[in-house]
Amino acid sequence: MLTELFAILFYVATAILVIGVALRVVVYWRTPAPLKIPTMPAPRTQTGMVYRMAREVVLFESLFKSNKWIWIFGWMFHMALFLVFARHFRYFQESAWFWVNIVQPFGKYAGFAMIAGLGGLWARRFIVERIRYISTPSDHLMLLLLLGITVSGMAMTQYFHTDIVALKEFMLGVISFDLSHEMPTDPILVIHLSLVILLMVIFPISKLMHAPGIFFSPTRNQIDDSREKRHVAPWAAEMEK
Amino acid sequence: MARVEIQAPELTEYVEIPVLQEGSMAHSSPFVAKPDHQEVLNFPGELVEDWHDQAIAKMEDLKKTSRSFSLFLDICVHCGSCTDKCHYFLGTADPKNMPVARQELLRSVYRRYFTFAGKFFPNLVGARDLTREILDEWHSYFHQCSECRRCSVFCPYGIDTAEITMAARDILDAVGYGQKYDNEILGKVLKIGNNLGLPGPALKATLEDLEEDLEDETGLPIRMPLDEKGADVLLITPSADFFAEPHIDGLMGYAKVFHQAGISWTMSSYASEGANFGMFIGNYATMKKVAERIRTAALDLGVKRIIVGECGHAWRVAYSFWNTLTGTGHGAAADDKYAQMLQKQLDPRYPAPQHIVEFTYDLMQRGVLNIDKSANDHRTVSFHDSCNVARGSGMGNIERGQFILPREVIKGVVNNYVEMDGSTMYEETLCCGGGGGLLTDDLMELRVKGAMPRMNALKKVFDEEGVDTLAAICAICKSQFSKVLPYYDMPMHMITSVHQLVGDALVFENND
Structure with missing residues (x-):
C-alpha cells in the first residue's frame, strides 16, 4: 500500500518538477530582454561572461560583496546541499559512480553544515529587523521544510537507521517501473520522503526557481558589447518597419 | 503648498543602517502629470475608469515583452542582501525604500494575478489584490527610486530594482497616472528638441554669447557651432549645459578641447538634448522616439562621429541603448537597412557613440x-x-x-x-x-x-x-x-x- 502510494507520488512529483521547471524555463528562454542591461562593469567576451556567471553560481560573489553573514550561511547551506544531494545518487544506482563513492563521507557530515546554514538563515529572519520586515509566511515555511528534510535525513544517517538496502531496491524499482520491492515503513523515512516530494512539487511555483532563474538574468548573462553589436528584440524590430 | 523646513540627516563616522521607521516617507509623492503632459506621450490624460483591468493588462504585456519583468519578480528569495544598499533607505529609514520591499509593492500584485501560489494562497506568499490605494503607493514609492542600480550589484541573482521601478512607472503611465516632472519634460524634448523647451534661435543666441565669453577669456575665436553640415563630430549634450551652473563651464571646456584638437564639430538645434527621460519612465517607445531625433540629426548633418557630453543617464542610454533603439552604433547586420543607413556613414575607427571623456582622454594620450x-x-x-x-x-x-x-x-x-x-x-x-x-x-x-x-x-x-x-x-x-x-x-x-x-x-x- 505504502509502496504503491509513494511510487505514484514520486511519479507525479517528478512530472510536476520536470514539466513545471521546463515550462518556466522555456518562458524565460523565449521572452526577449529588449535592452542591454548587464550590471556594469561587465565582461566584454562570452568567456568572461561564463566566468562571471560561474563565480556567481559557485561562490555567490555578489552576496559575498554584500553581506558576509548571509553569504556564510547561504553558501554553507548550498554547498552542503550539493554534497548531500550527490551522496544520494547511490540510492538510485545499481552500482554507484566513482565520484558518488568519494563524496559519501563528506555528504554524511555536510548535513550538519546544512542545518547550521538553514538555522543561521532562519535566525536572521527573526533577529534582523530588516529581514523580519520582508519575510513572508512562505519564507519561514520553506526553511522549515528544508530543515525537516535535513533533520529527518540526518536522524536516519546517525541514529534511526532505516533498511537502506530495502529502500534502495524500492527506489531502483520505482525507476524501472517495477513495484515488487516494498518500501520500508519507518515513520522517519516516510516523513523524509513526504517532505522531499512536497519540495519537488512546490519547486516550480516558488522562489526555488532562483536556481534555474539566475542563468537567465540579463544583468548577469549579458556581455558589454552594446556599441559593437546591435541587439534588438523581435517585437522591437517590428517598430522599424 | 506650505514650505516645510527640511531637516537633513546628521552625518556620522560611517553610515549606519537605520532602525526602521514605517511610513516615514509615505507622504512623499511627486505631482501627477496633467492631461496634456500625458497625451503627448500617447498615455491616457487622467486615471482611466477601468484602471484595474488596464494595469493588469499592461503587466501581461510587460511579461511578454521583457524577460527581466517576470524573471525578477519570480526569483527573489527575500535573502535581504539588498536591504541596506539603497541610499533612500539609508537616508529615510522607511522600510519600503529597501530595494526588496520596493519590488515587493509590485511583486505582491504580480503574484496575485500571475502565479499559482498567489492565486490560491495569497496570504502565504504576501500577494495582494490591486487596489486604488496600491496605485497611490506605487506613485509614491516608485518615485523614491533613482534607478541607480546599486542594489543590483549586490543581488545574488542580479535582480535590478531599476527594472521594476521602470515597469511600475510604465504601468502607471498606461493607466493615466504619470509623473508631472518626467512627462512634461518628455513633451518638451519631443516638441522642441530639448528638455528646457529652448527653441533653436534662443539656443543660437546663447551659444553666441558663450563664444564671446570664450574670446574674452582666451583671445581666440573658439567656436560653438550649431547645425553646421559637414562637421566631423555631432556633439549631443544635456541641455543643462547650455544654461545651468556649473554645467555651462563644462560646455565651454568641450569647446576648448575641440578647438585645440582642431576637430570640426557641431551641435544640433533639432537634437539639442542628450537626456532621455524615456528611460526614467521605462517606456521603450518613448525612449526610442527621443533617441530618433539624434539619429535624424546625425543623418541630416552628415557627421562621421557622435560624441556625448557629460550626462549620466544620457550616457547609459547612448552607450547601452542607442544601438538597440536606433542603430546608433556599429555592427548591425548587413540586411539591417534601418541601422545601416547611419552606420555606414559613421567612421568605424571611432566608437559610436563616444563619450567626451573618451575623446579628451584619447587626445591627452596622443599629446x-x-x-x-x-x-x-x-x-x-x-x-x-x-x-x-x-x-x-x-x-x-x-x-x-x-x-x-x-x-x-x-x-x-x-x-x-x-x-x-x-x-x-x-x-x-x-x-x-x-x-x-x-x-x-x-x-x-x-x-x-x-x-x-x-x-x-x-x-x-x-x-x-x-x-x-x-x-x-x-x-x-x-x-x-x-x-x-x-x-x-x-x-x-x-x-x-x-x-x-x-x-x-x-x-x-x-x-x-
Whole structure:
C-alpha cells in the first residue's frame, strides 16, 4: 500500500518538477530582454561572461560583496546541499559512480553544515529587523521544510537507521517501473520522503526557481558589447518597419 | 503648498543602517502629470475608469515583452542582501525604500494575478489584490527610486530594482497616472528638441554669447557651432549645459578641447538634448522616439562621429541603448537597412557613440592637448562616480574603463586629487539622490535625505583632506549637488564639471 502510494507520488512529483521547471524555463528562454542591461562593469567576451556567471553560481560573489553573514550561511547551506544531494545518487544506482563513492563521507557530515546554514538563515529572519520586515509566511515555511528534510535525513544517517538496502531496491524499482520491492515503513523515512516530494512539487511555483532563474538574468548573462553589436528584440524590430 | 523646513540627516563616522521607521516617507509623492503632459506621450490624460483591468493588462504585456519583468519578480528569495544598499533607505529609514520591499509593492500584485501560489494562497506568499490605494503607493514609492542600480550589484541573482521601478512607472503611465516632472519634460524634448523647451534661435543666441565669453577669456575665436553640415563630430549634450551652473563651464571646456584638437564639430538645434527621460519612465517607445531625433540629426548633418557630453543617464542610454533603439552604433547586420543607413556613414575607427571623456582622454594620450596642470593648483579635487555611468555604461572599450578614464583625465589636469571611501565609489557608488527623474522641487525632502550617504563620504574628505572641488560627469548630479550641498554645510559651488577642470588647464599659445 505504502509502496504503491509513494511510487505514484514520486511519479507525479517528478512530472510536476520536470514539466513545471521546463515550462518556466522555456518562458524565460523565449521572452526577449529588449535592452542591454548587464550590471556594469561587465565582461566584454562570452568567456568572461561564463566566468562571471560561474563565480556567481559557485561562490555567490555578489552576496559575498554584500553581506558576509548571509553569504556564510547561504553558501554553507548550498554547498552542503550539493554534497548531500550527490551522496544520494547511490540510492538510485545499481552500482554507484566513482565520484558518488568519494563524496559519501563528506555528504554524511555536510548535513550538519546544512542545518547550521538553514538555522543561521532562519535566525536572521527573526533577529534582523530588516529581514523580519520582508519575510513572508512562505519564507519561514520553506526553511522549515528544508530543515525537516535535513533533520529527518540526518536522524536516519546517525541514529534511526532505516533498511537502506530495502529502500534502495524500492527506489531502483520505482525507476524501472517495477513495484515488487516494498518500501520500508519507518515513520522517519516516510516523513523524509513526504517532505522531499512536497519540495519537488512546490519547486516550480516558488522562489526555488532562483536556481534555474539566475542563468537567465540579463544583468548577469549579458556581455558589454552594446556599441559593437546591435541587439534588438523581435517585437522591437517590428517598430522599424 | 506650505514650505516645510527640511531637516537633513546628521552625518556620522560611517553610515549606519537605520532602525526602521514605517511610513516615514509615505507622504512623499511627486505631482501627477496633467492631461496634456500625458497625451503627448500617447498615455491616457487622467486615471482611466477601468484602471484595474488596464494595469493588469499592461503587466501581461510587460511579461511578454521583457524577460527581466517576470524573471525578477519570480526569483527573489527575500535573502535581504539588498536591504541596506539603497541610499533612500539609508537616508529615510522607511522600510519600503529597501530595494526588496520596493519590488515587493509590485511583486505582491504580480503574484496575485500571475502565479499559482498567489492565486490560491495569497496570504502565504504576501500577494495582494490591486487596489486604488496600491496605485497611490506605487506613485509614491516608485518615485523614491533613482534607478541607480546599486542594489543590483549586490543581488545574488542580479535582480535590478531599476527594472521594476521602470515597469511600475510604465504601468502607471498606461493607466493615466504619470509623473508631472518626467512627462512634461518628455513633451518638451519631443516638441522642441530639448528638455528646457529652448527653441533653436534662443539656443543660437546663447551659444553666441558663450563664444564671446570664450574670446574674452582666451583671445581666440573658439567656436560653438550649431547645425553646421559637414562637421566631423555631432556633439549631443544635456541641455543643462547650455544654461545651468556649473554645467555651462563644462560646455565651454568641450569647446576648448575641440578647438585645440582642431576637430570640426557641431551641435544640433533639432537634437539639442542628450537626456532621455524615456528611460526614467521605462517606456521603450518613448525612449526610442527621443533617441530618433539624434539619429535624424546625425543623418541630416552628415557627421562621421557622435560624441556625448557629460550626462549620466544620457550616457547609459547612448552607450547601452542607442544601438538597440536606433542603430546608433556599429555592427548591425548587413540586411539591417534601418541601422545601416547611419552606420555606414559613421567612421568605424571611432566608437559610436563616444563619450567626451573618451575623446579628451584619447587626445591627452596622443599629446595633442597643451596642458598646464598648475592652473588647477588652487583646488583639491575629488570625483563622484555617477550611478548610470558606473553601473549602466562603459568607456574606452576596456572593462572598468568608466572608472579609469575620468580619473585619468582629471589627474591629467589637476595636481591635487583625493579619492573618497572606496566602498562608496566605482560600481558601489552612491547615487547623488536626484537621479532617475526625481530632480524636481516637489521631491526635495527625498533628495536631501537620499543624498546623505554620498554627503557622508564627501564630508570626510572635505574635512580631513581639504577637498574643495567635487568633479562629476552628470548633469543631474551637478544640479542635485548644487542644491543639497548647503544642507550638509558644504558650499554649493564645489561641484564642478570635469571639462571645466580640463578647460581651465588648457594653454592656448596665441594667448600669450
